[in-house]
Amino acid sequence: MTKAKILVVEDEAIVAKDLQHRLIKFGYTVPAIASSGEEAINKAVEISPDLVLMDIKLKGSMDGIEAAQEIYKRLDIPVIYLTAYADENTLERAKITEPFAYLIKPFKERELQTNIEISLTKHGLEKELKVNKKWLDALLRSISDGVIASDMQELITFMNPVAENLTGWKQEEACGRNSSEIFNIANAETHNSIENPILKVLQDGIIVSLPAETILITKDGGEIPIDDSVAPIKDDQDNITGAVLVFRDISERKQAIEARQKQIEQEQLLVQWEEINQLKNDFLNLVSHELRSPLSNIKLMIQMIQISPSTEEAQRYLELMESECDRELGLINDLLDLQRLESSSYPVMTPDALLLQQWLPWVIEPFQIRVQEHQQTLQINLPSNLPPLFSDSINLERILVELLNNACKYTPAGGEIVLSVRHNSLEAPAKTMITISNSAEISVTELPLIFEKFYRVPNADIWNQGGSGLGLPIVQKLVEQLQGNIQVESDNGWTTFTITLTDF
Numbered sequence: 001m002t003k004a005k006i007l008v009v010e011d012e013a014i015v016a017k018d019l020q021h022r023l024i025k026f027g028y029t030v031p032a033i034a035s036s037g038e039e040a041i042n043k044a045v046e047i048s049p050d051l052v053l054m055d056i057k058l059k060g061s062m063d064g065i066e067a068a069q070e071i072y073k074r075l076d077i078p079v080i081y082l083t084a085y086a087d088e089n090t091l092e093r094a095k096i097t098e099p100f101a102y103l104i105k106p107f108k109e110r111e112l113q114t115n116i117e118i119s120l121t122k123h124g125l126e127k128e129l130k131v132n133k134k135w136l137d138a139l140l141r142s143i144s145d146g147v148i149a150s151d152m153q154e155l156i157t158f159m160n161p162v163a164e165n166l167t168g169w170k171q172e173e174a175c176g177r178n179s180s181e182i183f184n185i186a187n188a189e190t191h192n193s194i195e196n197p198i199l200k201v202l203q204d205g206i207i208v209s210l211p212a213e214t215i216l217i218t219k220d221g222g223e224i225p226i227d228d229s230v231a232p233i234k235d236d237q238d239n240i241t242g243a244v245l246v247f248r249d250i251s252e253r254k255q256a257i258e259a260r261q262k263q264i265e266q267e268q269l270l271v272q273w274e275e276i277n278q279l280k281n282d283f284l285n286l287v288s289h290e291l292r293s294p295l296s297n298i299k300l301m302i303q304m305i306q307i308s309p310s311t312e313e314a315q316r317y318l319e320l321m322e323s324e325c326d327r328e329l330g331l332i333n334d335l336l337d338l339q340r341l342e343s344s345s346y347p348v349m350t351p352d353a354l355l356l357q358q359w360l361p362w363v364i365e366p367f368q369i370r371v372q373e374h375q376q377t378l379q380i381n382l383p384s385n386l387p388p389l390f391s392d393s394i395n396l397e398r399i400l401v402e403l404l405n406n407a408c409k410y411t412p413a414g415g416e417i418v419l420s421v422r423h424n425s426l427e428a429p430a431k432t433m434i435t436i437s438n439s440a441e442i443s444v445t446e447l448p449l450i451f452e453k454f455y456r457v458p459n460a461d462i463w464n465q466g467g468s469g470l471g472l473p474i475v476q477k478l479v480e481q482l483q484g485n486i487q488v489e490s491d492n493g494w495t496t497f498t499i500t501l502t503d504f
Contacts, residue, residue: 004120007049008033009040009067012060019053026113037062037070041344042070051100051120052224065090069097076486080115082107087226149233150198152177157242166226166249168219171485176367183245188213195442197230201243207231216247225250243333299323304398341477349392349481351503356386356421356432363397365418367404375413378404379484383418389432395478400436401498402471410457410495415439429502437496447490451476 006028010016013035020030031047034040044052049268052071056064068079081094082102094102100119103112125136146163150156156179159171167174167182174182180196187194188429196210208230216224232240301317322488364380371378400419407417421435442450449455454469479486484501 001159004028004050004116005047006030006116007040007044007047007052009035009037009052009054009058009064011035011055011057022109022112024051026109026116033463037064037067040067041074044077048075049077050137051123052077052079053082053116053118054095055080055221056081056085060209065093065097069098072097076127078119080119089269093491097500103321106319109139119226145246145248147184148179148247150202150245151242152202152240153278154179154196154198154202156182163247163287166216166218166224166247168222179245183247184217185210185214185226188215188223197228198243198245201230201232202240205232205240205488210247224256224288239364268429281342297321334474337474341474341481349395351390352393353388353390356381356390357384359393360400360419360421364401370408371417374408374411376408376411376415376417378417379419381418383421386421386423386432387425387430389501391482395482398480399475399478399499400434402475403436406471407436411438413438432501434499434501435496439493440495441493442488442490442495444490447488450488 006023008016008019008023008030010019010033014037016033020033023030029407031049032043038060040052040054040058052068054064055070058064058067058429059438064083068081071077072079078100079097080103081099082103082105083090084105086104091102100122101115102113126376143160144162146166147160148156148163148167156171156177157276158176159167159169159174159182164170169182178196183196183198185194185196186192194211194214197210200206200208210226210228212227214226214228216226218224226247227247227250230243230245233242233244235241274450298321301321305314305317310473360380360382364378367378372460404417411417417439418435418437420435420437424431424433446457450457452469453473456469476486480497480503482501484499486500487498489496489498
């Protein structure tokens with residue numbers, strides 16, 4: 001390093017001048033020469049040299065070792081001792097001041113220059129290392145995460161202030177202790193201890209993260225929810241020399257998540273409450289119309305019977321009353337059935353081996369007269385090789401009757417109703433698909449609503465037969481009871497319900 005400023009501290013003037021001459025010849029500058037310890041300190045403060053050549057024996061009460069110690073403490077300037085003394089006591093005192101070199105007089109020029117260059121280079125590296133260390137220390141102290149470092153024996157070597165605050169341990173009392181004692185972690189729910197992740201990192205040399213729901217047990221027994229990661233510390237040869245643990249308090253995050261979850265639950269409750277209110281309103285509308293209407297009709301017919309002189313006319317009113325009673329009873333039964341289906345208190349299914357080729361014609365037989373009256377056609381398509389279907393016959397019949405009722409109700413005169421069956425034995429388990437199609441189309445806006453309770457497609461009841469809007473919701477629940485599913489499609493002038501069933 002050329003042009004370095006060197007302070008010469010030598011109490012013999014001739015020797016000092018000789019040193020100055022040699023140093024200038026080497027390419028250094030010598031802005032000052034001091035002959036005593038006190039003068040050396042003052043000159044060093046004044047000119048701030050890059051290096052001090054210090055004789056140990058000086059004039060005055062302060063020797064070179066004391067002066068060097070004070071200069072290094074104040075200015076962090078490297079010192080090389082040049083002395084004729086090599087006794088054990090002097091060497092021990094000099095070593096305490098951590099000199100960069102110790103040359104015994106007389107010495108060769110090359111030896112002096114080499115030691116100066118080495119000292120300047122070494123001091124430059126040390127200054128750079130100190131700057132980096134301060135920068136790293138400031139960084140670790142300013143980040144919001146806790147940082148703990150350990151050596152290969154799992155002993156703590158460093159803790160930043162955040163780690164001190166979270167664990168309750170100060171760095172000075174934690175250093176040298178086992179990391180498991182300082183970083184004491186457990187499962188938040190069971191409070192069972194969790195193995196210190198530093199140990200796994202030191203053994204496997206991989207980055208390790210803590211399991212979910214981990215808490216830190218502080219020095220005073222407090223509990224803090226945390227998450228973290230641990231990474232190995234490696235040297236230039238990729239050898240593991242320790243581990244660094246970075247962790248954070250996630251109390252606020254957990255509180256935010258819990259608050260958001262409560263908000264979501266409250267929003268869901270609000271939606272459910274609104275749905276319940278809507279159902280209640282729908283039910284009240286149903287009761288006010290569907291239940292009151294038959295009762296009003298029955299009351300009117302009773303009055304007509306009371307004033308009717310004709311037995312034949314009275315009989316006709318009795319028949320109408322019976323029809324209205326059946327309608328009222330059907331509605332009440334539908335409400336009760338749907339309530340039981342939704343509360344899982346519906347009777348247990350009893351599977352039967354159904355021979356569909358024989359059973360389905362029997363199910364649709366009652367509809368033949370009805371479709372003839374409406375000038376409709378009812379067609380059934382059955383493969384000849386259908387295997388038996390193991391299912392609950394009572395509930396399957398209820399499903400098909402409800403769907404056929406709807407088909408008859410919404411199909412115009414001259415329209416068609418088709419019941420078809422397909423069996424797919426290639427899937428496991430095998431599936432049976434029953435479809436009921438009718439030549440009437442439901443709009444795309446109405447289609448998603450047809451399985452909702454009390455919903456009826458407006459202006460679609462061609463034959464004015466009425467209904468409660470409960471039939472299709474009951475069908476959907478019954479299909480689910482049969483461990484199947486139901487789908488509906490409507491396009492090109494046709495509406496098709498498809499029931500897919502597997503054997504019980």
